[in-house]
Amino acid sequence: MTKALHGVRILDFTHVQSGPTCTQLLAWFGADVIKIERPGVGDITRTQLCDVPGEDSLYFTMLNHNKRSLTLDTKAKRGKEILEGLIRVCDVMVENFAPGVLDRMGLSWERIQELNPRIILASIKGFGPGPYEDCKVYENIAQCAGGAASTTGFDDGPPLVTGAQIGDSGSGLHLALGIVTALYQRTHTGRGQVVRTSMQDGVLNLCRVKLRDQQRLAHGPLKEYPQYPFGEFGSSVPRAGNASGGGQPGSILKCKGWETDPNAYMYFVAQAPVWKSICNVIGKPEWITDPDYATPEARLPRLKDIFATIENWMVQYTKFEAMKILNEYDIPCGPILSMEEIAADQSLRETGTLVEVDHPGRGSYLTVGNPIKLSDSPTDVVRSPLLGEHNEDILKNVLGFSEREIMAAFASGALGEVSLQDAG
Numbered sequence: 266m267t268k269a270l271h272g273v274r275i276l277d278f279t280h281v282q283s284g285p286t287c288t289q290l291l292a293w294f295g296a297d298v299i300k301i302e303r304p305g306v307g308d309i310t311r312t313q314l315c316d317v318p319g320e321d322s323l324y325f326t327m328l329n330h331n332k333r334s335l336t337l338d339t340k341a342k343r344g345k346e347i348l349e350g351l352i353r354v355c356d357v358m359v360e361n362f363a364p365g366v367l368d369r370m371g372l373s374w375e376r377i378q379e380l381n382p383r384i385i386l387a388s389i390k391g392f393g394p395g396p397y398e399d400c401k402v403y404e405n406i407a408q409c410a411g412g413a414a415s416t417t418g419f420d421d422g423p424p425l426v427t428g429a430q431i432g433d434s435g436s437g438l439h440l441a442l443g444i445v446t447a448l449y450q451r452t453h454t455g456r457g458q459v460v461r462t463s464m465q466d467g468v469l470n471l472c473r474v475k476l477r478d479q480q481r482l483a484h485g486p487l488k489e490y491p492q493y494p495f496g497e498f499g500s501s502v503p504r505a506g507n508a509s510g511g512g513q514p515g516s517i518l519k520c521k522g523w524e525t526d527p528n529a530y531m532y533f534v535a536q537a538p539v540w541k542s543i544c545n546v547i548g549k550p551e552w553i554t555d556p557d558y559a560t561p562e563a564r565l566p567r568l569k570d571i572f573a574t575i576e577n578w579m580v581q582y583t584k585f586e587a588m589k590i591l592n593e594y595d596i597p598c599g600p601i602l603s604m605e606e607i608a609a610d611q612s613l614r615e616t617g618t619l620v621e622v623d624h625p626g627r628g629s630y631l632t633v634g635n636p637i638k639l640s641d642s643p644t645d646v647v648r649s650p651l652l653g654e655h656n657e658d659i660l661k662n663v664l665g666f667s668e669r670e671i672m673a674a675f676a677s678g679a680l681g682e683v684s685l686q687d688a689g
């Protein structure tokens with residue numbers, strides 16, 4: 266079966282997490298992704314947070330599946346020439362260097378277009394144009410500058426960052442959409458274009474509902490927030506703890522075993538259409554007709570007590586037992602799953618969301634597969650490349666180098682010493 270992006274060649278000049286997430290997705294959809302890495306060093310994540318000494322880290326392997334690796338010193342004369350040769354034959358060039366890095370390499374957009382007018386240049390930066398445009402950015406900085414941290418956590422605590430990598434992997438997702446959109450537009454115009462996203466923009470996009478609430482605040486208290494009706498609202502959206510961000514109130518409630526298991530909790534949504542069922546299940550049938558509880562509006566000032574009552578019921582059951590009971594009544598809820606529980610989840614393995622991958626150095630490891638399923642373009646997760654594993658392959662089969670040219674390229678040192686030994 267062909268893949269959706271079969272025939273699309275990506276020059277992957279990305280590193281760390283944000284850019285690699287984007288190119289990994291494109292590779293899963295069938296693009297040929299050539300990752301350029303610094304000779305001898307590679308993507309810095311290869312050696313970060315290592316668990317198996319001397320082997321590529323999970324940080325690297327889990328972000329770089331289905332790619333080929335070419336080591337190239339792009340600051341050396343021959344390295345730059347090879348890079349420019351690749352720009353000529355690629356459809357997309359993706360990068361997430363600090364601002365100014367590409368220009369310092371002599372690769373302005375004008376130069377890139379000169380080499381290949383059809384190429385799409387896709388970039389992730391920390392910030393868009395403005396006072397911070399020159400700043401380097403990592404995940405948590407983006408979460409803070411994009412509005413996520415100020416709206417996460419509890420009212421009486423400091424701002425909190427979340428474990429979901431909404432700055433890095435979130436930007437990768439945004440960029441991937443920009444790239445496929447630009448590829449589609451190119452089918453009409455024949456021209457490439459620049460696709461830019463910033464981590465701050467990406468986080469803010471995901472925090473859209475909080476900007477909504479900021480504007481609602483001008484018209485009175487946010488009645489679904491835990492600060493209502495007894496707490497105080499300031500001039501900006503407060504942290505809402507575990508309250509639901511949507512139109513249906515929700516909260517995290519204790520389940521059986523919470524005293525010893527940090528994840529014995531359930532997210533429970535007191536959805537209006539199933540209010541009658543909720544009342545019956547938790548043994549409060551009188552709430553169905555009681556005017557203090559019968560309507561969503563009447564319940565808003567009483568949410569704290571309502572959730573405390575539901576929790577009293579919930580705590581008799583494990584999160585999985587409660588799930589089973591509540592699902593029979595179509596009451597929206599979800600267990601708090603630990604990473605240990607997720608790793609053992611058979612259904613996630615069956616759908617390819619969790620995949621066991623074999624690696625020559627580190628053996629088998631578990632990874633997250635493609636979360637986006639295309640019926641006509643299934644994803645096969647292939648292990649990440651070793652550093653420079655495809656040097657010769659790319660010179661020969663992508664750039665059409667002869668044996669002599671390959672040897673000369675290695676001898677120039679532009680591909681690094683390891684490659685030279687391999688070639689010998």
Ligand code: CAO
Binds near residue numbers: 302
């Ligand atoms: N050959 C030769 N030089 C290379 C090279 C290669 N193959 N690949 C990279 N380099 C050089 C670059 O030219 C640059 O050199 P100069 O600064 O002399 O021009 C240098 O390596 C490093 O670039 P950098 O500034 O991007 O790297 P850093 O480690 O200092 O910063 C980061 C990392 C992530 C903070 C920065 O790249 C950044 O802000 N990126 C944009 C935002 C982003 O994506 N952040 C994500 C962080 S986690 O996913």
